[in-house]
Amino acid sequence: MNGTVTAQALGQAAHDLSLWGLFLQADWVVKAVMIGLLIASIWVWAIVFDKVVSLRRVNRAADEFEERFWSGGSLDELYAREGEDPKHPMAFVFDAAMREWRRSAGGGAVLGGAKERVERAMAVTIGREMERLERWMVFLASVGSVAPFIGLFGTVWGIMNSFAAIAGMQNTNLAVVAPGIAEALFATAIGLVAAIPAVLAYNKLTTDLARFAGRLESFATEFSAILSRQTEAAANDKAAPAATAAE
Template structure:
């Protein structure tokens, strides 16, 4: 017997080597986690840019709104444009206002309540737009480590089955199989940790945006309610 035949087979312990030597089930877990990680980063980048753009639009709109420009002029400049954030709330409320005073001018008595409902619906729609897809980050953040752990358990089972079949328990034989299995858990953590951190940060930013939308809606509702009272007093 050639002594070289008794030497352990060299294993490629690089990341690519660990992936290629893993079992099909573990490979599937790794590929799924890597795909989920890529999708998480796409959501993180998209939502970060969206929230940054939303804050900038809110700042610009508030500067114009509180500059003393006529509400009618501001509404005419915005009504035919795609609106989001504070402009969407303003346009929705002003549209209801205009409808109530067009034609015969009746329906003023319950106008304040209708405007409040329109504002609530618009705020909910805007928050859903900002909050969409964040649940995927939460799902990966909570499930990613367990999916990786499943791949690890499966990989270790496969490794020990191979060890039992070869009847060789030396560390050189055991270590590569265990390393391949643990690589799945590492990928699960790689996908989950950024997802959890980003979810918490983005949710906090969405909460701040929602508070800002609600604050503006309350102020604008008070302005319109005051004008309604003035018109009703004049009509009386």
């Protein structure tokens, strides 16, 4: 009686088609594929959460900064309050522009080529800040494109083992083949679970990052125009007394 119960229990264990059972019964290669894909999936969700939070934070900070920037206050006061210790990308761009501008006007007169140097400093800063925000985006793209093929590799390996079991037992009964095929297909399913969110998140985050980069570039263009107008105004003020003296 005990022997019959034990045999039945072993038979049930051998044909456990639950997700956990499929994992436990899988070949070590298929297990390695499943574990790798699960780790990649967890890391994908961690990256997505971090990027969503980061983009919301920098956009909110940019909104607040632009409100203060366009309030009509002094640029020097704004620089003293935020530019000298920037906390977000737009403040870093403002800081880079103001630093270069003050270097160019160190002697009281704006040196030639100041506009180009300011624009170059802002472009470099935008590139550096966007590179920081885009960190790990390549990983999302890689998981989205590679994970299905890794899962397919696990599936092929598992099906090969199933055919080897058929040949060894000389039995084509579906009950013999089904567990191995189910384990193999489970690897493909995990690959899709990792890949689909990665692709969707990559597309959405890429669009959001491009939109924020455009926002920084627009701010840099507008700020460069403001500095150019101030340069022209300062030059005109100096030219006026000279013209009067010549008269």
